[in-house]
Amino acid sequence: MSQEDTAHGRQHADAAPDGSPPPTYLGILAVAEFRAVFVAQVIATLGNVVAQVTLSVLVYERTRSPLLASLTFALGFVPHLFGATLLSAVADRRPARDVLVACQAVSFLVVAxxxxxxxxxxxxxxxxxxxGTVAPLFQGARAASLPDVLPGAAYPLGRSLLRLVSQSTQIVGFAAGGVLLLALTPGRSLLAAAGGFGAAALLLRFGTRRRPARWDAAEGARTSVARASLAGVREVFAVRGMRPLLALTWLPPALAVAPEALAVPYADELGGGPTAVGLLLCAAPAGSVAGELLAGTVLRPRTRVRIVLPTAAVLFVPLLVFVLRPGVLLATALLAVCGLGFSYAMGLDQRVLEATPEALRGRAFTLATAGLMVGQGFGFAGAGAAAEFLPPHHVVAGAGVLGLLTVVLxxxxxxxRDGGPADDRPGGR
Structure with a gap:
């Protein structure tokens, strides 16, 4: 890396090009276009969760099958890989606002x-x-368009805020779904969920700018969406340094879900009841929220980029203690510390953005978000399968070992790739 590139990377990471101070959460919320994206995220997430809860209840009432009821949650994630591999080119060959509005409109019609x-x-x-097929396309197009709304160091903060509101809104959404089912029939509850998607589509249509597509229209016309998407996957993997960044995006979260996947059997192993399960399930998300807020307000952008790998390691070091089968309170504290490590995603977002050619941005982010969702699904399944043969606390400790090995690799x-330790190079190139 040249001295000029290094200086540019530091300026880009720590401050706006005009030398203004690093952005803050309040500062990015002052951007009207981002506020529209933010509110649309809240409304659409509520609609999605309410739809999932309602469908789960509706399917169980009709079939009395726990398996089919659980499939209403699982089937939302299965098609992510299909959407990412065969449709991701849409995120680059069409204006981002058109893609976002179309995805929300499709969701509105489907739920209706x-x-x-x-x-x-x-x-x-x-x-x-x-x-589930349109979800990764929407998420990838939104992530790819966010740097246009929040340039420079504001982009990771915007991604962080959307993650925080998504986590919080999901909790509220599960409660809202239950309340709606007490007051409304499942059909009307689904209509309310559809209304959320419709409102989000209108917010994105009238609250954001329509920017040109990143991919030349004439070039795109010569290639089908599926072929361009598959080619884009190959091109993304061929980008210098992208593979370890994608591995960091996918693998740590997939391994870090082991304690959540095994909360019930672990609490049973300790002789705990529903209260113990609740503590174990809430600890990591609470730590995650605290970690992102601290990283976003206390650390400078360049620092967040530099400590991506040490922060990712925080996800797994406390899990090693589970080999001693800690009690509920200590296990809860350990998982809360683990949650702090999820803030590594803020610096990683910046590195992925800087490594991705603009023409591939939509496909790269669609692939990254889909892989994240699919990986977590496999993580849940893998932890459960391992617990068929090993005690839950050994599986959690094993996930910690595998996670640290992933970070080291x-x-x-x-x-x-860089010719030196990656976490010492702010620009990530």
Missing amino acids: VMAVPGMPVWALLGLLLVL CRRSLAG
């Missing part, structure tokens, strides 16, 4: 059709697959 009385269960589950890959 779900509300039709007497809709067969197989049709409801099929419509869920449609929702990614560090070596990034160091080999």
Whole structure:
């Protein structure tokens, strides 16, 4: 890396090009266009969670099958990989606002059709697959367009704030879904959820600017969406240094879900009840919120980039203590500390953005977000499968070992790419 590139990277990471101070959460909320994206995220997340809760109840009432009821949650994640590999080119060949509005409009129509009385269960589950297919396209297009709304060091803060509100809104959404089902029929509850997607589409349509597509329209016309998307996946993986960054995006969260996946059997192993389960489930999310807020307000942007790998290691070091089978209170404290490590994503977001060519940005972010969701699904399944043969506390400790090994291997890959330790290079190039 040249001295000029290094200086530019530091300026880009720590302050705006005009030399103004580093951005803050309050500062990015003052951007009207981002506020529209932010509010749309809240409304759409509420609609999505309410739809999931309602469908789970509706399917169980009709079939009395716990498996089919649980599929209403699982089927929302399964198609992420399909959408990322075959549709991601849309995020680059169409203006971002058009993609975002279209995805929310499709979600509105799908959930509204779900509300039709007497809709067969197989049709409801099929419509869920449609929702899961457009979800990664929406998430990738939004992530790829966010640097245009929040340039420079404001971008990681915007991503962080959207993650925080998504986590918080999901909790509220589960409660809201239960309340709505007490007051409304499942059909009307689904219509309310559809209304959330419709409102989000209108907010994005009238609250954000329509910017040109990143991919030349003439070039795109010569290639089908599926072929361009598959080619984009190959191109993303071919970008210098992208593979370890994607590994850091996907693998640590996939391994870090082990304590959440095994909260019930671990609490049972300790002789605890529902209270113990609740403590274990809430600890990491609470730590995650605290970690992102601290990183976003206390650390400078360049520092967040520099300590990506040490922060990711924080996710797993406390898990090693589980080999001693800690009690509920100590386990809760350990998981809260683990949650602090999720703030590594803020610096990682900046590194991924800087490593991605602009023409590939939509496909890269669609692939990254889809891999994150699919990886967490495999993480839940893998932890459960391992617990069939090993005590839950050993599985959690094993996830800690694998997580630290992943961080070490990614560090070596990034160091080999940069010619030196990756976490000492703010620009990440």
